[in-house]
Amino acid sequence: MIDxxxxxxxGDVDAFEQLYRQHAGRVYALCLRMTADPSRAExxxxxxxxxxxxxxxxxxxxAAFSTWLHxxxxxxxxxxxxxxxxxxxxxxxxxDTTPFEGSGAASRMKxxxxxxxxxxxxxxxxxxxxxxxxxxxxxxYRHAEIAELTGIAVGTCKAQLHRARRLLxxxxxx
Amino acid sequence: MxxxxxxxxxxxxxxQTLADDKCHEVERHIDGCQSCRETxxxxxxxxxxxxxxxxxxxxxxxxxxxxxxxxxxxxVAREGSAGSGPFSVLALRSARSQWALAAxxxxxxxxxxxxxxxxxxxxxxxxxxxxxxSAGATxxxxxxxxxxxxxxxxxxxxxxxxxxxxxxxxDSLDADTITVIETNLRVIxxxxxxxxxxxxxxxxxxxxxxxxxxxxxIKLDLLERANNLVERS
Numbered sequence: 088m089i090d091x092x093x094x095x096x097x098g099d100v101d102a103f104e105q106l107y108r109q110h111a112g113r114v115y116a117l118c119l120r121m122t123a124d125p126s127r128a129e130x131x132x133x134x135x136x137x138x139x140x141x142x143x144x145x146x147x148x149x150a151a152f153s154t155w156l157h158x159x160x161x162x163x164x165x166x167x168x169x170x171x172x173x174x175x176x177x178x179x180x181x182x183d184t185t186p187f188e189g190s191g192a193a194s195r196m197k198x199x200x201x202x203x204x205x206x207x208x209x210x211x212x213x214x215x216x217x218x219x220x221x222x223x224x225x226x227x228y229r230h231a232e233i234a235e236l237t238g239i240a241v242g243t244c245k246a247q248l249h250r251a252r253r254l255l256x257x258x259x260x261x
Numbered sequence: 262m263x264x265x266x267x268x269x270x271x272x273x274x275x276x277q278t279l280a281d282d283k284c285h286e287v288e289r290h291i292d293g294c295q296s297c298r299e300t301x302x303x304x305x306x307x308x309x310x311x312x313x314x315x316x317x318x319x320x321x322x323x324x325x326x327x328x329x330x331x332x333x334x335x336x337v338a339r340e341g342s343a344g345s346g347p348f349s350v351l352a353l354r355s356a357r358s359q360w361a362l363a364a365x366x367x368x369x370x371x372x373x374x375x376x377x378x379x380x381x382x383x384x385x386x387x388x389x390x391x392x393x394x395s396a397g398a399t400x401x402x403x404x405x406x407x408x409x410x411x412x413x414x415x416x417x418x419x420x421x422x423x424x425x426x427x428x429x430x431x432d433s434l435d436a437d438t439i440t441v442i443e444t445n446l447r448v449i450x451x452x453x454x455x456x457x458x459x460x461x462x463x464x465x466x467x468x469x470x471x472x473x474x475x476x477x478x479i480k481l482d483l484l485e486r487a488n489n490l491v492e493r494s
Contacts, residue, residue, distance in 0.1 A: 100332060107325055112317030119318055129320055136328045205310055224311035230278075238410060249272045252307055261303045 092152050096143045103143075107136055110153060114160050120221045121164045123210035131167055135160045161222070161236060168214070208258045212251055219244055220251035264290070267297050275304045405464040406457060409473065416477040420484060449480045 094102035118128035146155050222228045234241045273279045274287045291297045456473035
C-alpha cells in the first residue's frame with residue numbers, strides 16, 4: 088500500500104492531492120461550522136491544505152495524519168478569527184458580554200422559527216459560543232484542550248458551552 | 262425551565278465533570294424535580310445529536326485546482342536539507358538585513374543567558390538587564406507560566422500570522438538566506454524555551470515572565486522586519 092503521506096513529504100503533489108481528497112470534507116466541515124460562512128470556509132480550507140503542504144516535514148508518523156491535519160485546521164481557523172481584530176486585543180472568543188435576551192443572535196434564532204435543524208441553529212449562535220460548542224460537542228475536544236487552543240480559561244470555556252446549549256435548546260424548542 | 266442554580270450543575274453532570282458529592286446532589290434533586298429531569302434529558306439529547314452530526318461536509322465546489330495553483334513550485338521542507346525548518350521557502354535579498362537579523366538573534370541569546378544565570382545565582386535578588394527593557398519598564402501582572410498562557414497564545418497567533426505571511430510572499434529560494442533566517446529563529450526559539458523552563462522552575466517571578474515576554478516580542482520584531490524587507494524587495 089502506498090504511503091501517501093511519505094510520498095507527499097518527498098514532494099509528490101499527486102499523493103498530496105489524494106490526501107486532500109481523503110480529508111477535504113472533514114476540514115471543510117470544521118471551517119463551515121466555525122465560521123457559518125461557506126465562502127470563508129472554502130478560503131480557509133484552501134489555506135489549511137496549503138499550510139499542511141508546507142509543514143509536511145514536521146509531521147511525525149507517531150500520530151495519525153488526520154489528527155495532525157485537524158489540529159492544524161483548528162489553529163488556522165482560530166488564527167483567522169483573531170486576525171479580524173486588533174492583534175494585541177484580548178481574545179474575544181468567549182468574552183462576549185451581550186446578554187442573551189434581545190441579542191442579535193437570539194433574535195435571529197427566534198426568527199428562524201420552528202423546524203430549524205441543529206446545523207442551522209449552530210450557525211446562528213454568537214461566535215464565541217459557536218466556536219466552543221463546535222469544538223467540544225461536534226469535534227470532541229476537551230475543555231482543557233479548547234482552553235489551550237484559544238487561550239481562554241477553562242471556566243470561561245464551560246460557561247460559553249452552557250450558554251450555547253441553552254440558546255440551542257430554546258431555538259429548537261426543547 | 263430548570264431550578265435556579267441547577268442549570269450549570271446539570272451541564273456539568275452530563276459532561277461527567279462533577280465531583281462525586283455534587284453528582285449525588287444532582288441525582289437527589291432530579292429524583293424529585295420533573296423540570297430538571299426534562300432539562301437533563303434535553304441536554305443529553307442535544308449532546309447526542311451534536312455528536313452524531315456528519316463529520317464531513319463536501320464543499321460546493323472542488324477546491325483542489327486553487328490549492329494546486331497556490332502550491333505551485335513550493336517544495337516540501339525536508340529534514341536535514343538546507344531548506345528545512347520553518348522558513349524553508351523564505352528569501353531575503355539584502356545582505357545587510359541578514360547581518361542585522363543574525364545580530365539581533367545573537368543579542369537575544371547572550372542577554373537572556375546572562376540574565377537567567379545572574380538571576381539564578383543571586384537567588385532572584387539581582388536586577389535583570391532585559392534587552393530593550395529597562396528595569397523601570399511596566400511590570401507584567403503575571404508571574405507564573407499558567408498566568409502567562411493567554412498572552413503566550415496571543416504571541417503564538419501573531420507569530421503564526423507573520424510566519425504565514427512570509428511564506429506566502431516568497432520570491433525565490435536562496436539557501437544562504439534561508440540558513441541565516443532559520444539559524445536566527447532557532448536561537449530565538451531556544452531562548453524562549455529556556456525562559457519558559459526557567460519560569461516553570463521559578464514560578465512567581467515577574468522578572469522571568471518579563472524575559473519570556475520580551476523574547477517573544479523580539480521574535481515578533483524579527484518576523485516583522487523580515488516581512489518588511491520582503492515587501493521592499
